[in-house]
Amino acid sequence: MRLMTRSLLLLTLIIPALSGLRLEAAEKSKPLNFVFILVDDLGYMDVGCNNPDTFYETPHINGLAKSGMRFTNGYAANPVCSPTRYSIMTGKYPTRVDATNFFSGKRAGKFLPAPLNDQMPLSEVTIAEALKEHGYSTFFAGKWHLGPSEEFWPEKQGFDINKGGWSRGGPYGGKRYFSPYGNPRLEDGPDGEHLPDRLATETAKFIDAHKEQPFFAYLAFYSVHTPLMGPNALVTKYKEKAKRLGLEGQVEFAEEEQVFPVKEKRKVRILQKHAVYAAMVESMDRAVGKVLKQLEASGVADNTVVMLTADNGGLSTSEGLPTSNLPLRGGKGWLYEGGIREVFLIRWPGGAKPGSTCDEPVITTDFYPTILDLAGLPPKPEQHLDGVSLKPFLQGEEPLHREALYWHYPHYSNQGGIPGAAIRMGDWKLIERFEDGRVQLYNLKADLGEKQDLAAQEPERVNQMRQRLHQWYKETDAKFLQAKPGGPEPWRPEK
Template sequence: MNRPLLSQKLSNLAAIASIACLFATAFLPRVSRAEDRRPPNVVFFLVDDLGFMDIGANNPDTFYETPRIDELAQSGMRFTNGYAANPVCSPTRYSILTGKYPSRVDATNFFTGTRAGRFHPAPLNNRMPLEEVTLAEALKDSGYATFFAGKWHLGPSEEYWPENQGFDINRGGHNAGGPYSGNRYFSPFKNPRLEDHGEGEHLPDRLATEAAAFIADHQDQPFLAYLSFYSVHTPLMGRPDLVNKYQAKAERLGIADREALGEEEQVFPSAKSSTRRVRTLQNHAVYAAMVEAMDQAVGKVLDQIESLQLRSNTIVILTSDNGGLSTSEGSPTSNLPLRGGKGWVYEGGIREAFLIRAPGVTESGSTNDTPVCSIDFYPTILDLCGQGLPSDRVVDGQSLRPLLNGQPLDRKSLFWHYPHYSNQGGFPGGAIREGDWKLVERYEDGRVHLYNLAQDIGERNDLAAKHPERVTEMRSRLHDWYVDVDAKFLREKDGKQPWQPKQ
């Protein structure tokens, strides 16, 4: 065979072999690459008592300045109908860590709130059971380093504190519902789980510093950093520089001396007035200072993620445990147009800032108006981290991955159950939301109200009389849910019996 022809044949064979190799490579299984990929980190911000209308991402006209939270919202997905599972703190905290409605274990009020009104409240369990498989325990079992900082409020004694519920490190979490020891928001804190470093340190910044240090120390392995601020809960105390800033801002805007309180219903029988005062204007300089200091602390942690080049593999979530404090204890914020606030089953008490940034999943600057709830964080985080749910545990929440991917969520109803008299004046009651419709049920006498939130976000126009069939259907599903979670209700007082749902 002549040399040119042989050369051509060899060239053709080489080309064929190359193509065959490409095809073979294309069809090789890619499991090994997926297995080698490190699971995502998780940073979870829980802000105590932060109102839905307190952040700029939800309310461009807010008096407060939250540039770092707004930046986070713009880098992920913002849910406009995000809810807490309960209008006060401990139950919602339980729901985040377990994915369950708190009514399943009678954790239906803050630990340990047992105020009586016309009737005695329902029985209250004041601890998160050790038998629960918490979010931290589930992630720890798959190799995550786990960290907690800030407010815990999920058990009365040490055996129920973070280090016994799946967290490797605990900085500041114990039984207290607020920074009530020492100099409170300024060191010395005299917190049994937070070492004092001298005088004058500001608590939100200290907690962020602890979280940032943990992230740096564990950047080479998957981690869960759960930063649960004591802010912006009472006592109302702000950094002097920020208080001065907002006093000047209120003067500049002409709202410093404007009437800021209106009237809301009064449900306490012993009250001197038939109405309760509710804040209708955001102009409280101390509260504004607390909000901005918390926002700066969020920014410190976000900056650490960026500086360590971890952003592309770190899920970041921010929410609150209940609505803004508007009807008691200084009534520092306004939730308008949402009605009520912390301690109320109206929207002001349960609708929350609800932000998720999941790199490679969420579209930057996206919003979603599907009703979602704090019970959904547990299955969502486990799903995004490649983990299944515990097979032997009830989980009420659903993974929000479909919504994060732009797909619908297959769920009809969300539920609330608050059989207590809140410190903030809210009435004992329950609620169900389906689409734009929300039904509220009062536990003292069984009265119901129906609202179309798309048309009446302030829950002022009761449509129950106009839609009796819808009331019957929604109420029936709410009562079926009561049975499913073994819900407890108000109890007799002074020989008087409260309303009870028909079983």
């Protein structure tokens, strides 16, 4: 009798334990979900996890960084929006299909710009299509800007649901950042509803509705792109904050490099204090918080990878000059670090160590192969030609270092950037200007602000890096500036 009692007691202890183990194993075997968050025009120095002294308040993005890995040398594939968005969707440098400027951007300067393809070809197998092939439900909200007409919009590129993605690069219809939106892919909400909150709400609804199946939610904020508009209460908050911090009356602008003739000398913002822009940043951060909170509420936070980045650097030299990227030089539209270095965060529960950092240079082409690798799905090497999986970094392993990262911007931007290209090899970065072929060389480890051009002092390094850059031009069929009718010929790399 005593033996039977002990046996029953053991069974009462063992069965729940085994059930718990089976439940844990089942949880681990569930496919990972993915939430990808892309912020428009957000500067590297605009968020607290990169810049503790930032004027703006980003507690939810900071919290995301603390719960995952922060890449300190993360880059956009281009200093403006559409090309970087293309690189994320395809895993390719946009140069391969001549998608090298924001779509429809054909400004001339001293020369004509390079030919521009203003659509993401339907032949591309996007990351959404790759995941959909394996049973993922797919969702898009926000800014698309990857094609001029419906046949190129999210529904035709692998997304089951599209809330707000169409041809335009900003919220330019209706009341713009407030409802009514005048957006053919987003129903109007109550009058005055705020766009970033609405996009987050739609994303949260999708997450909760699909919590029992694998999903891919892509939230591409229109924020913090112009027009500069924010909720009145937050604008007032930051005006008062600027006064409290003694920022009123301080020097806000400095002279910037003049790239092509303008009526007035171009300026660059050197002080963060723009109240409306600050309100836009905080509103976007609150929307990020709403999505993260929904992951918890839906019980899928521990099984969902969250990625967050931006499409180009902060807007510091044009269109109101709302933010400062210092100590980074330049901003949106420039090949300097202020135009291409981005906030770059990945939270992989159970995979990436919370609060960890990685200093290895990475770029937006890497997201596609990383997502497939984390999902345990086969790679598409014919598709993501230029990206590599970041899974080894996330696991704290020592991966093979790639030789270089590249940027190619053969255009004149309204922000004043230089038509040119850049290559980063280790700590060294070389910029090649397309008007005349001049080069600049910087050691980013010693000179993050790109103030000291070392090209004249390092001729062998310049030659090596230019050769590799020119080889990349050939590999990607890069295009260059064109002569105006009857005008002089621009510089061309040697064939």
